[in-house]
Amino acid sequence: MNLQKLKDKKWKFSPIPNIEESNFNKSLERFFNMRVNGLTRENIQNSLDGRLYNYDGPVVIKIKTGSINKNDIPGIEEVKERIMNLEGRNSYTIETINHMKNKLNQDEVRYISFEDINTRGLTGACNGQSGSKQDTWGIYAYNKGVHFQDNDEVEVSRGGSHGVGKIASNAASDLNVMYFANCDEKGDQHLGGTVQLIEHVHEKQAYRSTGYFTDIEVYHDNSSKFYPYENNFHEVFQKDTRGLKIIIPYFRAEYDDEKDIIKSICDSFFVSILNNKLEVHVNEHKIKKDTILDYVKNQDYYNQDITDTKKEFTPLYLDTYLEAPSQKITVSNGEEDYNFHLYFRYDERIPKGRVAVVRTIGMKIEDFKVTGNATKPFNAVLIGGHKEDAYLKSLENESHTKLSKDHFSDSKLKRLATRFINNLSKEIKGVIEEAIKQNNPTDGSMNTDDILYVVETQFRKDLEESLGTVKINKGKSLVKSTGKQSKRERRDKREKKGKEIKYEKDFPKRKRDPLKWQKSNDEINNTNGQEKKRYSAHPEMVERVILNNKEMIKFDFSKSDQLGESKTCDISFSLIDGRGVEYKNEFKIQNNYQDIIDVNVGKTCDYRKNVIKGVQIKDGVAQLQLKIRKTYNRSLKFVYYVEV
Structure with a gap:
């Protein structure tokens, strides 16, 4: 395609000789299945990663939902043209494309935006597609599966590592489209965006699946380079304070629930919020250190019946983290030991036992199930230090929702990861068992007095029958009886028994019915x-x-x-x-x-x-x-x- 003609387009797709891949990016479906929880986790985690250096206050994130006229969405008509040219080659892509086409005729479009404050924003936007590690705009805007590293200490505490989290925003759009507005430390403001389609033919030319909302500079030797647009677009797309703003138009109805958005924030970032490292505004709601309990302890958001806590554990985690004492546990992967603080609570009312595994940035990785103890009555929060954070980060799956060995290709690393996860269960299991012993002393004890009496009486009777009695003769020496009674002894015994029977008949004991x-x-x-x-x-x-x-x-x-x-x-x-x-x-x-x-x-x-x-x-x-x-x-x- 003529590069000058390409420059006239707001959205840029890379031309290819032929269509070879007919599927949507698999990460789209993965994040779509995670719904609003995956969306908020990824974008808030990115903002926490971008915290200003040497700043101890909270990162503030403003989340807004609303409606915008389709004509105010930059370059959206070009995206529509591409979608109309998409051809599905299997049932999944056909269904997805039909869904996208059904959304094209809306005049008013729902959107969600994530704007962060007290963050660094992206650098080097003016340099465009430079390829420099110092220009974070170029990496964020134009590179898939890559994330930026500029500080080893900060990198360890980052929430992200796989470089695929950006696509969570695309997955939240019916058209798989998202925009990002940036204001850097110099006050320069730019707007970029991506759209995730499938490889397709447009105007008789085949193109790759990913499109970029970007300008392009064409040189005399027919080479080219992407540069961002200066941000002079609609106010929804504006960002005039330092930091980053994500805008997602055609916001999916499945995600568009204010209560679910608030809950997803509390579920994943309650530690960050309680430690005053994060403050999130959702429309008119403010979730921060002083207000988070107003949501987590509210029956309208979370079930407050502890005996019915089977899927949502956030109210329990908050109580455990705020009230339970912490203890140190050491977990080994076979080569190194890792030390954690375990906030542990035992309560017989809790029906499902879970451990919130939390990174030092305050983001919960998962509700960890201790092997063989998923139904034990406990709740716990696990947090490590700098070294532990680095190792947990290496164990996270690409959506940062589970400790896993599956993404390791190196057999040794996979073996070490397996051992660590197993040992983590083993160590916490020991804590659980000790708590059960302390809270459940031996019950069901039986009074054995009657049993011992019967055994003793029977033993005495058997002994007498087998050995006879021992008598003392007149000379005081012991002689063994033959076990047989004399006639006089038998007569005396009968007379004594007769008197006892007569006495019982004269004075019968009163029988008590049980x-x-x-x-x-x-x-x-x-x-x-x-x-x-x-x-x-x-x-x-x-x-x-x-x-x-x-x-x-x-x-x-x-x-x-x-x-x-x-x-x-x-x-x-x-x-x-x-x-x-x-x-x-x-x-x-x-x-x-x-x-x-x-x-x-x-x-x-x-x-x-x-x-x-x-x-x-x-x-x-x-x-x-x-x-x-x-x-x-x-x-x-x-x-x-x-x-x-």
């Missing part, structure tokens, strides 16, 4: 209209043991005359405290047990509120096996009621 009938106001009506009688169970007839995640309860009704010929009964629970005060209707079965098995028949029992229905009685005994929830308080004491 089931005590409750007054009529405690009786309930059966479904067929018949009254059910309700009895309280004496503690002696109940055996209760808790083992791991199961509770076993045995009811021995064999000494009771109250149940008659009943084959089933209903059993209810009532809490009782250490003073013997009963709290009726306080205990909820569904909140404490996952499953209830009738041991006699091996079937699951139904229940209503705190009453277990239709428990089978076999040989005077009813037995239950209950699977307890993680939130169950093992120290609870109960009064049990039986209804027949």
